[in-house]
Amino acid sequence: MISHLLQNLQSHGALSPAERSAVAALVTGPARPIRPGTEIVCKGSQPGRCVLLVKGQALRFRMLDDGRRQIMSYPVPGDILDLQGVFMEMDHGVAALTACEVTHISHAAVERTMHDHPGVARALWRMAFTESAIFREWMVGMGRRTARARIAHLFCEQVLRLSAVGLLNRNRVPLPLTQQHLSDSLGLSVVHTNRVLQSLRKEGVISFRGGQLIVIDWEGLKKAGEFDPAYLHMDEALTRLEALATPTPDRVLRMATA
Amino acid sequence: MISHLLQNLQSHGALSPAERSAVAALVTGPARPIRPGTEIVCKGSQPGRCVLLVKGQALRFRMLDDGRRQIMSYPVPGDILDLQGVFMEMDHGVAALTACEVTHISHAAVERTMHDHPGVARALWRMAFTESAIFREWMVGMGRRTARARIAHLFCEQVLRLSAVGLLNRNRVPLPLTQQHLSDSLGLSVVHTNRVLQSLRKEGVISFRGGQLIVIDWEGLKKAGEFDPAYLHMDEALTRLEALATPTPDRVLRMATA
DNA sequence: CGTGAACTTGAGATTTCTCAAGCGGGGTGG
DNA sequence: CCACCCCGCTTGAGAAATCTCAAGTTCACG
Numbered sequence: 001m002i003s004h005l006l007q008n009l010q011s012h013g014a015l016s017p018a019e020r021s022a023v024a025a026l027v028t029g030p031a032r033p034i035r036p037g038t039e040i041v042c043k044g045s046q047p048g049r050c051v052l053l054v055k056g057q058a059l060r061f062r063m064l065d066d067g068r069r070q071i072m073s074y075p076v077p078g079d080i081l082d083l084q085g086v087f088m089e090m091d092h093g094v095a096a097l098t099a100c101e102v103t104h105i106s107h108a109a110v111e112r113t114m115h116d117h118p119g120v121a122r123a124l125w126r127m128a129f130t131e132s133a134i135f136r137e138w139m140v141g142m143g144r145r146t147a148r149a150r151i152a153h154l155f156c157e158q159v160l161r162l163s164a165v166g167l168l169n170r171n172r173v174p175l176p177l178t179q180q181h182l183s184d185s186l187g188l189s190v191v192h193t194n195r196v197l198q199s200l201r202k203e204g205v206i207s208f209r210g211g212q213l214i215v216i217d218w219e220g221l222k223k224a225g226e227f228d229p230a231y232l233h234m235d236e237a238l239t240r241l242e243a244l245a246t247p248t249p250d251r252v253l254r255m256a257t258a
Numbered sequence: 259m260i261s262h263l264l265q266n267l268q269s270h271g272a273l274s275p276a277e278r279s280a281v282a283a284l285v286t287g288p289a290r291p292i293r294p295g296t297e298i299v300c301k302g303s304q305p306g307r308c309v310l311l312v313k314g315q316a317l318r319f320r321m322l323d324d325g326r327r328q329i330m331s332y333p334v335p336g337d338i339l340d341l342q343g344v345f346m347e348m349d350h351g352v353a354a355l356t357a358c359e360v361t362h363i364s365h366a367a368v369e370r371t372m373h374d375h376p377g378v379a380r381a382l383w384r385m386a387f388t389e390s391a392i393f394r395e396w397m398v399g400m401g402r403r404t405a406r407a408r409i410a411h412l413f414c415e416q417v418l419r420l421s422a423v424g425l426l427n428r429n430r431v432p433l434p435l436t437q438q439h440l441s442d443s444l445g446l447s448v449v450h451t452n453r454v455l456q457s458l459r460k461e462g463v464i465s466f467r468g469g470q471l472i473v474i475d476w477e478g479l480k481k482a483g484e485f486d487p488a489y490l491h492m493d494e495a496l497t498r499l500e501a502l503a504t505p506t507p508d509r510v511l512r513m514a515t516a
Numbered sequence: 517c518g519t520g521a522a523c524t525t526g527a528g529a530t531t532t533c534t535c536a537a538g539c540g541g542g543g544t545g546g
Numbered sequence: 547c548c549a550c551c552c553c554g555c556t557t558g559a560g561a562a563a564t565c566t567c568a569a570g571t572t573c574a575c576g
Contacts (some may be wrong), residue, residue: 012346062276062394062398064398064484065484069403070394070397070402072397084391086383087383087387088270088387088388088491089378089458089488089491090448091391092394111376113381115373115376115379121372121379122345125344125386128390129342129345130386130387132386132389132393134340134348135390135393135397136330136392138397139328139393140320140322142397142400142401142445143443144326144328145440184403186401187400187401187402197471226323231349233346233347233349
């Protein structure tokens with residue numbers, strides 16, 4: 001249950017055995033199932049505990065008064081959804097995108113472990129700064145990239161982040177987003193998102209149906225998204241992706257039409 | 259020299275005398291002057307020290323290959339510009355907006371102080387999460403608000419943040435941004451920014467000339483920007499702003515035409 | 517007085533949005 | 547087992563926001 005969190009914390013640098021067991025000791029309760037669409041973390045102050053996403057995918061979002069929604073990130077298994085809640089009130093919510101499992105970690109335990117194990121504190125800081133970097137990158141997209149580049153960029157990012165938690169299978173990742181989700185992430189209307197998506201499909205860059213993203217032309221997708229993964233700070237995980245770089249043509253074709 | 263940093267760290271909760279002197283001990287070197295436009299922090303790995311902005315205003319930004327720029331925030335005095343550098347490489351740069359003074363804090367001292375003084379660590383976490391919240395709020399703007407609302411919102415935000423470091427004078431703040439800066443912050447073209455700015459002026463909401471922002475109609479500005487300051491997590495500082503809420507009509511007029 | 521940066525204006529081009537309607541497939545109640 | 551329904555996807559067409567290009571203005575400064 002803790003393995004994704006460990007993987008996550010160690011994705012920027014290894015922890016010692018003592019640190020690993022300290023992290024493992026953070027989780028005491030059982031995993032709790034969450035139905036898709038449920039709000040897991042609400043705006044406002046929280047009881048004295050964090051929520052750890054054990055399984056499934058989630059979305060971090062803010063609603064505006066008249067129903068507009070901005071999605072800010074897509075947490076993956078092993079992410080602590082409200083580390084912010086340890087230090088201050090939450091100013092946004094997190095909802096389950098798919099069926100999820102979550103478990104709790106007390107704020108006190110987080111603070112104690114950070115103090116007793118500086119390596120764990122460092123790992124949490126890196127986790128937080130990486131998420132910050134993702135926010136900035138989305139800002140760059142919404143401020144300075146076309147709809148097409150934004151969509152391609154988000155797909156690249158999700159392929160990398162999901163691959164880091166073992167969800168990449170050949171050139172496919174589970175990406176259960178509706179076109180409405182994409183639109184609310186990227187500041188677009190659903191209609192426009194739909195049209196851009198069609199063009200990416202027609203050009204043989206991706207397939208995106210049934211909650212699954214298939215990368216048909218990784219180089220083309222990176223190029224369309226002006227994608228440079230430096231901001232994700234996932235150095236070693238990147239090499240894993242190179243398998244994706246040059247699938248054989250016939251496999252590509254089978255995947256595209258499957 | 260350290261006072262803005264202390265003020266900044268304590269803006270979400272007081273520090274004990276011991277913690278305050280520990281923070282004061284972080285700064286050992288002299289302040290160094292920086293000319294406007296200079297890049298203070300560069301993308302990539304840093305020498306083992308952080309940069310503390312002592313005086314002046316800065317901008318956090320990223321350049322795209324073809325010259326497009328996205329500005330991500332405007333650090334104010336007392337901000338540590340590259341706390342991220344303690345834990346990982348910088349993925350963006352920070353440049354001086356005005357003439358600035360900076361000083362350095364060694365990464366080792368930051369880590370040591372965080373470990374020895376949990377209250378300081380907490381304050382740094384709150385600082386980091388508050389900046390994250392600002393990034394998210396800008397995402398909301400660029401994704402889901404009109405040009406007019408984005409501009410008004412940025413003005414509201416800067417009024418509050420600058421007031422928190424003592425730069426609000428009656429209803430004016432020094433805001434030495436060009437229309438190009440505004441555009442690159444909000445994802446707009448300069449031409450459009452110019453036109454929206456004109457309409458805000460014509461309607462008597464603000465004056466914005468000569469590097470100075472004058473708030474003529476605070477309620478109107480907040481409304482135009484759909485501004486809710488909750489995300490800034492500056493509870494006590496907010497009350498200070500209420501003075502701004504209802505300036506007397508004749509003072510408004512003098513200020514508007516000054 | 518010349519120069520450059522920032523600001524302003526006009527006009528046409530694009531991107532993206534909104535509204536409105538139709539389609540399709542999976543799930544459910546009869 | 548089938549009809550219906552809902553949600554998500556798709557399409558069309560006109561409207562709106564915003565962009566680009568290009569030229570002019572203002573003002574501080576040397």
